[in-house]
Amino acid sequence: MENLIYNELRMRGYSVDVGQVIQNTKNEKGISERKQLEVDFVCNRGQDRIYIQSAYALLFEEKTEQELRSLKQIKDSFLKVVIVGGMQPTFRNDDGILILNIFDFLLNRGGQNL
Numbered sequence: 001m002e003n004l005i006y007n008e009l010r011m012r013g014y015s016v017d018v019g020q021v022i023q024n025t026k027n028e029k030g031i032s033e034r035k036q037l038e039v040d041f042v043c044n045r046g047q048d049r050i051y052i053q054s055a056y057a058l059l060f061e062e063k064t065e066q067e068l069r070s071l072k073q074i075k076d077s078f079l080k081v082v083i084v085g086g087m088q089p090t091f092r093n094d095d096g097i098l099i100l101n102i103f104d105f106l107l108n109r110g111g112q113n114l
Helices: 002-011 061-073 102-106
Strands: 015-026 032-045 048-055 079-084 098-101
Touching: 002 015, 002 032, 002 048, 002 102, 015 061, 032 061, 048 061, 061 079, 079 102, 098 102
Parallel strands: 048 079, 079 098
Antiparallel strands: 015 032, 032 048
């Protein structure tokens, strides 16, 4: 699925990179920890930028949180998207992240200019 998304983004004229986000947290002992989170695709076209995570399915809360964690750490106003397999309805969550199924992405029916 990631290869399909990558190829589609390149056909749409984006330059595509992998991104890293730093998350500073404290563990149960109160010691600061620094974690690197990955963003599957950082897409740039002119002045437009889109951050995309790819997930085959978001069936469980912990998987959903894992996929959203890196996007929530990005504090700019560019579009953040999670593309999921299957026919899950497209919607925007409370954090403003667009959850888009793969078919709507490929048919460019996400309500956004991707």
